[in-house]
Amino acid sequence: MAGSPRQRHNIPLPWSWRLTATLLPMVGVVLTVLFFQVYIAPQISKGWRYPFLTAMLLVGTGLFSWVVFGILSQQQSAILSANQRLEKQRDGLNALREASYAMTTVGVWTDIVQNVVDVATRLTGARYAALAVLEDNDSFTIHQFFTSGLSQDQIDKIGHYPTGEGLLGEVIRHRRPIRLQRLQDHPASIGFPPNHPKMENFLGVPLLYQAQVMGHLYLTEKEGGFTADDQAIVELFARQAAAVIATAKFYQEREVFATLKERERIGRDLHDGVLQTLYGITLSLDNLVDSHDNLDQETATELTRVSETLSLLMTEIRFFIQSLESSAIDLRIALTDMLRRLGPTDDISMTFYDERYLELHPERIHDLLLSIQETVSNARIHGHAKRIFIEWTSTDEYYQVKVQDDGVGFVYHPDTTHTHFGIRNMTKRIERWKGSVRIASQPHQGTTVTLTIPWL
Numbered sequence: 001m002a003g004s005p006r007q008r009h010n011i012p013l014p015w016s017w018r019l020t021a022t023l024l025p026m027v028g029v030v031l032t033v034l035f036f037q038v039y040i041a042p043q044i045s046k047g048w049r050y051p052f053l054t055a056m057l058l059v060g061t062g063l064f065s066w067v068v069f070g071i072l073s074q075q076q077s078a079i080l081s082a083n084q085r086l087e088k089q090r091d092g093l094n095a096l097r098e099a100s101y102a103m104t105t106v107g108v109w110t111d112i113v114q115n116v117v118d119v120a121t122r123l124t125g126a127r128y129a130a131l132a133v134l135e136d137n138d139s140f141t142i143h144q145f146f147t148s149g150l151s152q153d154q155i156d157k158i159g160h161y162p163t164g165e166g167l168l169g170e171v172i173r174h175r176r177p178i179r180l181q182r183l184q185d186h187p188a189s190i191g192f193p194p195n196h197p198k199m200e201n202f203l204g205v206p207l208l209y210q211a212q213v214m215g216h217l218y219l220t221e222k223e224g225g226f227t228a229d230d231q232a233i234v235e236l237f238a239r240q241a242a243a244v245i246a247t248a249k250f251y252q253e254r255e256v257f258a259t260l261k262e263r264e265r266i267g268r269d270l271h272d273g274v275l276q277t278l279y280g281i282t283l284s285l286d287n288l289v290d291s292h293d294n295l296d297q298e299t300a301t302e303l304t305r306v307s308e309t310l311s312l313l314m315t316e317i318r319f320f321i322q323s324l325e326s327s328a329i330d331l332r333i334a335l336t337d338m339l340r341r342l343g344p345t346d347d348i349s350m351t352f353y354d355e356r357y358l359e360l361h362p363e364r365i366h367d368l369l370l371s372i373q374e375t376v377s378n379a380r381i382h383g384h385a386k387r388i389f390i391e392w393t394s395t396d397e398y399y400q401v402k403v404q405d406d407g408v409g410f411v412y413h414p415d416t417t418h419t420h421f422g423i424r425n426m427t428k429r430i431e432r433w434k435g436s437v438r439i440a441s442q443p444h445q446g447t448t449v450t451l452t453i454p455w456l
């Protein structure tokens with residue numbers, strides 16, 4: 001049923017119809033008159049012939065009109081329902097146009113995807129909609145799940161988002177639409193988890209952009225179920241949505257790339273500029289101390305202290321550069337790096353009992369590194385330790401770094417810390433993460449410093 005609304009008044013009836021409609025009554029009249037002449041007229045008296053023929057003709061034309069109008073009204077209701085369908089399609093297309101516009105009005109990728117889901121419910125009249133984003137184009141596992149029509153409370157009660165099994169996975173695996181009056185009847189359906197709202201009719205379509213899957217859109221609970229026309233509109237919508245999502249993703253990736261480049265640049269500048277300058281200054285200071293024998297002891301000590309402070313500062317800057325360049329920092333690698341910069345590390349053994357240190361946030365790693373550095377230099381300087389053992393362990397609740405030395409040990413008084421800053425600062429760093437520092441030491445029995453920090 002193509003054609004614009006203006007043309008619909010002028011649809012010409014086929015010629016065969018016109019001819020039939022014109023000839024049929026004529027033939028009818030001729031046949032009736034003939035029939036009358038041959039069979040009826042001889043049987044009745046002359047006075048009755050004329051009224052009888054008239055009656056026959058009247059009944060004949062009446063019957064004819066009745067049949068013709070029957071056919072016409074049938075045609076008309078067919079046209080009317082085709083018209084209604086057309087109007088619905090037009091409404092759908094209008095809604096689609098508005099939806100496409102609404103889809104492009106926000107910026108952040110996740111907002112855009114959420115918006116697509118919300119617009120999809122409005123477009124179709126579905127009560128619920130969801131959009132699944134996969135881990136990558138070839139994967140069948142749902143990575144992110146955006147919903148519309150469900151309250152946060154309902155989502156919390158269900159407990160977890162679908163993983164991509166059952167019916168949703170069916171759309172994912174076959175990359176083609178599925179439309180059902182009762183999703184429970186589909187062989188792939190595996191039912192709902194407890195506390196899931198009732199959902200029966202279903203329409204799932206993949207969001208494809210240049211043969212790439214941008215996600216999958218699922219709609220449920222449309223009053224009366226989804227029609228083939230709904231599916232056609234949703235498929236059109238899905239194409240536009242896929243393009244919108246692809247564009248948003250592209251821009252986000254570019255932004256991330258630009259940020260990474262910028263961080264890399266800052267890191268390079270710090271390394272080549274600030275670090276090299278600091279390095280030059282420490283060299284000059286060390287030279288000064290070494291080559292001037294006539295420096296008094298106090299000045300020499302002070303200069304050495306400044307040089308050491310600068311070295312520490314350089315370590316901090318190095319760490320900062322490293323954190324700029326990689327979003328994930330590996331504690332083990334960072335620790336090895338840092339200890340090497342302090343000097344030879346033959347006296348140190350490191351044991352990591354599990355790999356959960358890979359989940360540490362860079363800021364926690366920063367504080368851990370500096371605390372370990374302080375403990376190691378205390379063990380060397382004050383304890384004269386020959387061996388230092390560093391151990392990492394963790395449980396579900398906390399992680400722990402133990403630094404044990406075989407040095408001279410000491411009697412620890414927490415109140416002596418106003419003249420010594422190492423242990424005090426370390427404690428502050430660890431307490432920042434709600435953790436604790438435990439120092440176990442006895443003269444001549446070595447020292448064990450234990451840092452314990454909860455994960456959360």
Ligand SMILES: Nc1ncnc2c1ncn2[C@@H]1O[C@H](COP(=O)(O)OP(=O)(O)OP(=O)(O)O)[C@@H](O)[C@H]1O
Binds near residue numbers: 424
């Ligand atoms: N592993 C250790 N073995 C022996 N003594 C230690 C050890 N760790 C710390 N101490 C003793 O505890 C004191 C306090 O240590 P802390 O690190 O707080 O200060 P510091 O090292 O003296 O000075 P700063 O760290 O501020 O440069 C040290 O002076 C030292 O006497």
Ligand SMILES: [Mg+2]
Binds near residue numbers: 378421
């Ligand atoms: Mg110290």
